[in-house]
Amino acid sequence: MSDANELDSYFAVQVAPAPLSTDFLIPTRTPRRWGRVVVVAVLLAAMTTVAAVQLHPPAGAAAATPDGGISFAKARPPVQNFSNPARLLPAPVAPPGVGGWTPLLTRNSAPVTWDPCQPIHFVVRPDGQIPSGRAMLDQVMGELSQATGLLFIDDGATTEAPSRGHNPYQPARYGKKWAPVLIAWTTPAEDPVLAGDVVGSAGPEATTIAGQGERIVSGSVAFDAPDLEAQLAQPGGGVLVEQVMRHELGHIVGLGHVDDPSQVMNPSEVVGVNDYGLGDRRGLAAMGSGRCFTKG
Numbered sequence: 001m002s003d004a005n006e007l008d009s010y011f012a013v014q015v016a017p018a019p020l021s022t023d024f025l026i027p028t029r030t031p032r033r034w035g036r037v038v039v040v041a042v043l044l045a046a047m048t049t050v051a052a053v054q055l056h057p058p059a060g061a062a063a064a065t066p067d068g069g070i071s072f073a074k075a076r077p078p079v080q081n082f083s084n085p086a087r088l089l090p091a092p093v094a095p096p097g098v099g100g101w102t103p104l105l106t107r108n109s110a111p112v113t114w115d116p117c118q119p120i121h122f123v124v125r126p127d128g129q130i131p132s133g134r135a136m137l138d139q140v141m142g143e144l145s146q147a148t149g150l151l152f153i154d155d156g157a158t159t160e161a162p163s164r165g166h167n168p169y170q171p172a173r174y175g176k177k178w179a180p181v182l183i184a185w186t187t188p189a190e191d192p193v194l195a196g197d198v199v200g201s202a203g204p205e206a207t208t209i210a211g212q213g214e215r216i217v218s219g220s221v222a223f224d225a226p227d228l229e230a231q232l233a234q235p236g237g238g239v240l241v242e243q244v245m246r247h248e249l250g251h252i253v254g255l256g257h258v259d260d261p262s263q264v265m266n267p268s269e270v271v272g273v274n275d276y277g278l279g280d281r282r283g284l285a286a287m288g289s290g291r292c293f294t295k296g
Contacts, residue, residue, distance in 0.1 A: 089149045091149050092146075092285040092289065095278045100280070101286070104255065111254060114253065115293045116288055116290055117293070118296065122153070122180050124137070124158065125160060125184040125186075126157055133228075140249060144250075147276060161184065161190065162182065162191050162201075162222035163191075163220075168217055181218060186223065191224075200224060205220075215293060215296070221251075240271075246280075253284065265279075
């Protein structure tokens with residue numbers, strides 16, 4: 001049974017002149033949340049253009065539109081050398097079976113992932129946080145870490161506001177390193193993409209490491225606090241709010257949408273889905289099984 005609200009309109013991004021292939025599925029129902037991917041510094045010396053594809057614009061028909069919210073870093077942190085990199089947490093074990101998930105980005109048919117030998121730092125802007133919001137977020141982050149074998153480190157609170165042009169390198173705010181993943185409680189007035197029934201948006205940001213390939217380095221999540229607080233007040237609302245969190249954080253680690261309604265990464269909120277499904281978990285294990293980089 002599907003909730004009638006909209007979960008996310010999905011954007012796929014291609015980068016020229018060295019595009020990453022983007023795998024996506026067109027939702028079979030009205031979408032509700034927004035998964036986005038930003039690729040930064042794909043070719044440092046090249047001019048880069050962006051074409052964004054919105055699958056469900058307001059007019060109802062698929063259309064290619066420029067996406068002003070997608071931005072590219074004009075600079076990047078000094079290159080770090082990681083000597084003898086090793087996983088920080090044990091490698092995840094995928095459930096038996098195949099399929100049931102899709103990556104947001106692939107390169108040479110392989111998913112673009114985080115580096116499992118480096119921690120994923122995140123910050124939370126707490127303004128407008130819903131009741132028990134932090135406890136639910138901590139619960140879902142723990143589940144995500146266990147399913148991916150990726151280590152998440154809480155860098156505390158931030159005043160950074162969510163934006164469509166989130167910059168993955170902000171030395172004045174976070175120092176000369178990749179910016180932590182931003183998780184923000186917000187409103188449609190501040191973030192217009194959350195207008196109507198859209199309850200959240202999220203997406204990772206990736207870069208090319210010379211000679212080693214692509215990896216995810218940052219990202220951002222925005223939750224519609226008024227909508228989620230209203231949902232929380234309904235019977236069983238806490239389960240659905242956690243489902244929203246699982247879905248958006250699934251995008252952050254690199255998962256795309258699937259059309260299976262039994263999976264959290266389905267783009268519509270489904271009553272009775274209160275945990276990552278087997279397909280989700282196969283995808284999360286894959287996204288946590290990327291290569292270790294010696295530079296970053």
